[in-house]
Amino acid sequence: MSFLAGLLLLPLLTAGLLYVVPDHRWVGGIAAGGSLATLAAGLAVVVRVFGGGPWRAGFFYVDALGAFMVGCIVGVAALANLYSHGYFHRSLGDGSLSLQRFRGYHLWFQVFVASMLLVVTVANLGVMWAAMEATTLASAFLVGFSGSQGALEASWKYIVICTVGITLALFGVILTYYASFHLRGPGVPSLDWLTLRDEAGELNPGLLRLGFIFILVGFGTKVGLAPMHTWLPDAHSQAPSPVSGLLSGVLLPTALYGVLRFHLLLVKDLGPAYSSHLLLLFGLVSMGVAVPFILLQGELKRLLAYSSLEHMGVVTFAVGLGTRLAFYGAALQLLAHALAKSLLFFCAGNIMEKYGTQKLPKIAGLVGTLPWTGPIFLLMVLAVAGMPPFGLFLSELTILRAGFAGGAAMVTVIFLFLLAAVFAGLAFYAGRVALGKAGSNVPRGEPVRWFPYLSLAPLLALLFLGLGIPGPLTAGLSQVAAVLGGVTP
Amino acid sequence: MVNLVGSLSVLMLLCALSLVALRRYNSSIVAVSLQSLLLAVATALVAHAMGNREGYLAAILTLAVKAVAIPFILHWVKGRTDSGGGPPLKELSPGWALLVAGLVVILAYQSASPVTALGGVLIRASFPQAMSILLLGLFILIVRRSALLQIIGLLVMENGLYLSALTATGGMPVVVEMGMFLDLLVGVLIMGVFSSRIVGAFRSLDTDRLHKLKG
Numbered sequence: 279m280s281f282l283a284g285l286l287l288l289p290l291l292t293a294g295l296l297y298v299v300p301d302h303r304w305v306g307g308i309a310a311g312g313s314l315a316t317l318a319a320g321l322a323v324v325v326r327v328f329g330g331g332p333w334r335a336g337f338f339y340v341d342a343l344g345a346f347m348v349g350c351i352v353g354v355a356a357l358a359n360l361y362s363h364g365y366f367h368r369s370l371g372d373g374s375l376s377l378q379r380f381r382g383y384h385l386w387f388q389v390f391v392a393s394m395l396l397v398v399t400v401a402n403l404g405v406m407w408a409a410m411e412a413t414t415l416a417s418a419f420l421v422g423f424s425g426s427q428g429a430l431e432a433s434w435k436y437i438v439i440c441t442v443g444i445t446l447a448l449f450g451v452i453l454t455y456y457a458s459f460h461l462r463g464p465g466v467p468s469l470d471w472l473t474l475r476d477e478a479g480e481l482n483p484g485l486l487r488l489g490f491i492f493i494l495v496g497f498g499t500k501v502g503l504a505p506m507h508t509w510l511p512d513a514h515s516q517a518p519s520p521v522s523g524l525l526s527g528v529l530l531p532t533a534l535y536g537v538l539r540f541h542l543l544l545v546k547d548l549g550p551a552y553s554s555h556l557l558l559l560f561g562l563v564s565m566g567v568a569v570p571f572i573l574l575q576g577e578l579k580r581l582l583a584y585s586s587l588e589h590m591g592v593v594t595f596a597v598g599l600g601t602r603l604a605f606y607g608a609a610l611q612l613l614a615h616a617l618a619k620s621l622l623f624f625c626a627g628n629i630m631e632k633y634g635t636q637k638l639p640k641i642a643g644l645v646g647t648l649p650w651t652g653p654i655f656l657l658m659v660l661a662v663a664g665m666p667p668f669g670l671f672l673s674e675l676t677i678l679r680a681g682f683a684g685g686a687a688m689v690t691v692i693f694l695f696l697l698a699a700v701f702a703g704l705a706f707y708a709g710r711v712a713l714g715k716a717g718s719n720v721p722r723g724e725p726v727r728w729f730p731y732l733s734l735a736p737l738l739a740l741l742f743l744g745l746g747i748p749g750p751l752t753a754g755l756s757q758v759a760a761v762l763g764g765v766t767p
Numbered sequence: 768m769v770n771l772v773g774s775l776s777v778l779m780l781l782c783a784l785s786l787v788a789l790r791r792y793n794s795s796i797v798a799v800s801l802q803s804l805l806l807a808v809a810t811a812l813v814a815h816a817m818g819n820r821e822g823y824l825a826a827i828l829t830l831a832v833k834a835v836a837i838p839f840i841l842h843w844v845k846g847r848t849d850s851g852g853g854p855p856l857k858e859l860s861p862g863w864a865l866l867v868a869g870l871v872v873i874l875a876y877q878s879a880s881p882v883t884a885l886g887g888v889l890i891r892a893s894f895p896q897a898m899s900i901l902l903l904g905l906f907i908l909i910v911r912r913s914a915l916l917q918i919i920g921l922l923v924m925e926n927g928l929y930l931s932a933l934t935a936t937g938g939m940p941v942v943v944e945m946g947m948f949l950d951l952l953v954g955v956l957i958m959g960v961f962s963s964r965i966v967g968a969f970r971s972l973d974t975d976r977l978h979k980l981k982g
Contacts, residue, residue, distance in 0.1 A: 404939055408946025415953050422961065427968050431977035434961050438917060441954060442908060445924050448947070449901065452928065453882070456935045460885055469940055484881055512980040576982060 280335035285323055285348070286395050288316045293388040302377035306363055309384035313359035316391065320352030323399075328754045339401035339471055342757035346609065347398035347528075347535050350616040354527040355391045357736065358520040361624045362387070364726030365520055368631065383423055383518075390416040390524070394532050403539060404469040407444070407451045410500065410536055413529060414440040421517040421525075432509075432516035439509040440500050447496025447536070453489030454540065457482040471539065478546035486547055493540045494556055500533035502587050503560045503594065504567035511571070514583035515636070519627025522579060523620035526586040531612050534590060538597065538762065545600075545764055554598045558689055561595030564588070565696040572703035578626050578636040581707055582619065585662050588700050589615045589670075595693055596677040597762060601684040605759035607676030613755070614669030614743050617736040618662050624733065625655040629711075631725040638707060643716025649723075650730045652712055654737065659708035661740060663701040669743025768816040773892035775809040776930060780872070780896045783903040783923050787868040788861035792845045792915055796838055799919050799926075802900075803833035806926050813889070813933055821941045829929070832948050837922065840959045844915050847963045848972050859910050871906050875899035886935065893934040900927030913972045914962040918955060925951055 292312025296305060327333050327345035340348065362383070369375035393412035400406050414437060422433030451469070458467045458474060460482035468474060474481070499506035510530075514522045537557075544553040568588040575581040589611065596608035628651040629644065630636050644652035661668035674697060681690030724730075742748065747755075782802035789795045807829040814822020858864075875898040883891045904924030908917050929947075932939050939947070962972060969976045 402940070402942065404943030405946055408943060408950055411950040411954070412946075415950065415957055418957055418961070422964075425964075428979055430961070430964055430968055431980055434914070434965065434974065434977055435980075437954075437958060437961065438908070438921070441921060441958075442905065442924070445921065445928060448928055449931065451943075452932045452935060452939070455932075455939065456882070459936060467936070469943065482885070485885070488881065511982070516980070571982065574982075580982060 280338065281319075282323065282333065282335050282338040282340065282399055285316070285319045286392050286399070288312065288319055289388040289392040289395070292316075293385050293392070296381055296385045296388065299381070302381055305377060305381045305384055309359055309387065310363065312388060313356045313391075316395075317352045317356040320348050320395075324349040328750075328757060334401070334472070337401060337405075338399045340399050341761050342754070343535070343538070343761040344398045346613075346754070346758045347532060348395060350531065350613065351391065351394050351398065351528045354524060354616050354620045355387075355394075357620055357624075357732065358524045358527075359384075359387065360732055361523070361627070361726075361729075362518075362520040364729060364732075365518060365624075365627045365631075367726065383420065386416055386419045387521075387524075390420060394528060397532050398535055401471050402469050403454065403471055403474065404451055406536060406539070407448055410447070410497065410533065411441065411444045413532065414444065414500070417521070417525065417529065420521040421513045423518050423521070424516070426516070429516040432512040436509045436513040439506070443496045443499025443506060445496070446492050446499075450489040450492030450494075450496055450540070453485050453492065454481075454543070457485035457489065460485065474543055475546070478543045481543070481547050483548050486544055487552060490540055490544050490553055490556075494537060494553075494560065497533050497536040498560060501530050501537065501590050501594070502533075502564070503590065504564040504587070507564065507567065507587050510587055511580045511583040514586065514623075515577055515579040519579075519623050519630070522582075522626070523623035526583065526623060527616040527620035530586060530590050531593070531616065534593060537594075541597065542762070542764055550600045554600045557594050557598030558686075559598075561591045561593075561598055562689065562692055562696070564591030564594065565693070565700070566591075569696060569699045569703070572700055575703075575707065576638055578629065578638055578641065578711075579623070581638065581704075582622055582626060585700070585704060586615075586619055588696075589619070589662070592674065592677065592693075592697075595689075596680070599677070599680055599684050599686055601680050602759055602763050603683065604677055604680035605762040606755055607673045607680055608762065609755045609758040610669060610676060610743065610747075611673035614673055614740060615662070617740050617743075618658050618668065618670060621733055621736045621740075622655065622658045622662065624729070625651050625658065628725050628729060629655065633720060638711060641711045642714030643720075644712045647716045647720045647722050650733075651724060654733055656708050656712035657737075659704050659712075661744075663704035663708075664697060665701070665705075667744040668740045670740075672744050672747075768812055769888045769892050772809050772812055772889060772934070773896075775805050775812070776893040776896035776900075776934075779805045779809075779926065779930065780899055780903075783900045783907075783927070784865065784868055784872075786907055786919060786923060787864045787903060790861070792848075792913075795916060795919055796841045796845070799841075799922050800834050800838040802923065802926055803829060803837070806929060807834060809893075809930065810933055810938070813937060817937050819937060822938055824941070825938055825944050828944070828948050832952050833922070833926070836952060837955050840955050841915065841918065844918070844959045844962045847966050848915070858912055864910060868903055868906060871902050872899045875902050882935065890934050894931060897927050897931035897934060900924075900930060903927070912975050914958075914965055914974050915972055917974065918958050918962070921958075922951075922955070
């Protein structure tokens with residue numbers, strides 16, 4: 279059995295162990311141990327692929343793009359899993375959450391992580407599709423975990439809208455498979471990524487083009503691209519905060535990864551024009567749709583959710599630009615997004631615990647009431663808005679440079695305006711909730727005592743990304759950009 | 768074989784059309800199960816004609832998952848509503864729904880032409896029906912308010928897709944099909960659990976009551 283299969287089996291084994299564990303008090307320990315083991319295995323895959331090139335092992339194929347996604351997933355999953363213990367600490371203590379349900383939470387959590395890892399490591403695009411649907415199914419219970427009417431509504435919308443999207447994407451997969459039956463040259467029909475990539479120049483262009491529309495609409499639903507994004511703010515705002523962090527930080531990029539694989543086939547077969555223009559369009563529309571909801575927003579986690587929608591728009595736009603510099607910016611944006619957005623949702627969890635609400639008008643004076651979460655929240659909101667010296671400033675600047683250098687000045691100007699509008703909205707709300715004056719009934723103190731230690735790693739990483747990216751990381755991101763540029767080592 | 772599969776696909780299309788108009792849960796479940804049964808027969812026929820052993824496995828799985836297990840789950844969901852269900856939901860009248868469904872079918876036949884132009888006799892005989900079934904499923908899902916009928920809409924979409932894969936490529940690679948069946952079974956199971964929770968929380972299967980989250 280290959281090491282890659284082991285990477286997937288770790289979370290599944292953890293889930294199995296959680297299922298059979300005789301004493302429910304062990305649940306937290308097993309889940310944390312499983313997530314840390316998965317983190318270690320994932321990082322080993324990252325080191326191996328970035329050091330030694332693409333890794334083909336039977337059923338699996340991991341290149342720099344896949345390994346990059348593996349790194350993001352295992353990292354954010356480990357953070358979210360550890361944070362879950364702080365997030366549910368009070369409800370476990372006062373008995374409002376039974377250990378049995380806590381076990382169910384961690385069980386689905388591990389299956390969810392395993393399904394995301396399968397999406398980014400499997401070689402067969404059909405299996406990738408099936409894994410993508412599995413991510414929806416595994417996370418639906420997590421979204422509805424609180425059991426409130428709002429959570430029920432959010433999870434129903436989530437599962438129905440995303441399943442419809444994914445079903446349409448399957449039609450795209452079928453058409454792509456059918457396209458491989460109509461090669462212009464010799465070859466074998468297949469859904470294997472390597473075979474398709476090598477035959478891409480020979481695939482039937484009409485079928486591939488039609489298939490891509492379904493892929494873009496289908497997987498795009500799950501990325502949260504407008505106008506298929508309607509499930510996104512509901513699911514993100516109703517899910518428990520660690521799950522919101524996971525959905526936003528890595529699930530949306532995982533779905534985007536699915537779109538990118540098919541995009542690469544199209545670029546090779548038809549040249550960059552067709553699918554790149556579609557990506558530019560959907561990227562800008564998604565950013566544009568996010569703007570009014572960010573400027574006028576009443577709920578904390580919905581604000582963050584729309585910011586994620588905007589970030590996915592930014593990355594989609596960057597890939598659509600189609601130059602190496604833009605790809606580099608897109609990879610950097612994804613990495614910084616994963617770190618900043620998951621951390622922000624954890625902060626939001628602390629804030630909701632403190633204030634007992636997520637209504638923005640009722641939250642003020644965070645810096646005073648939450649001595650650690652408050653300032654971090656302020657910094658992170660400004661960071662996702664694109665303020666220096668954090669990683670997202672650098673990535674958005676890189677994408678802007680790429681846009682102007684690549685001769686796409688018109689769309690880049692629109693892109694710039696949208697970024698500015700989002701910045702204004704986020705900075706306004708950040709200032710209001712972080713500074714302001716807190717009500718007298720909110721005592722000072724952190725709800726999760728060890729949160730500062732947990733938040734330190736992503737915080738420092740983001741600063742490093744903005745101030746000066748260390749050499750090996752630059753090389754790694756360039757490798758991801760090379761894969762996005764269709765360069766095959 | 769081609770004529771037979773073509774006729775089966777037309778019967779499947781009729782099932783989808785009847786689902787647009789049907790009001791009662793019981794008859795809707797029967798119609799979608801019948802559609803799945805027809806699909807299983809078509810799968811077996813294509814497998815026989817192509818001498819493809821894996822195709823028989825797919826036919827058996829279609830029968831077991833879509834025509835037996837899933838109707839069973841749907842009946843369980845329906846049973847939950849009998850205790851907590853309210854009056855029947857106000858929906859698009861069957862006449863209007865069928866009129867729009869007819870237009871959907873015409874649209875599907877039009878849009879299928881670039882694909883059918885490439886293919887052999889089988890694809891010309893069945894692919895337009897498959898497209899129509901896919902779009903009708905989407906239509907059912909959009910206009911129906913009951914959570915149960917929305918699940919059925921999804922099943923109709925899935926059947927249409929499966930038929931299109933069958934006629935275009937003789938079925939997907941076997942590992943992909945396993946994934947599809949697993950996802951579908953687990954998906955319907957989870958949606959069934961959620962529907963039952965919706966009944967518990969809102970005393971009805973009416974998804975229009977899920978409208979609190981906005982902005």
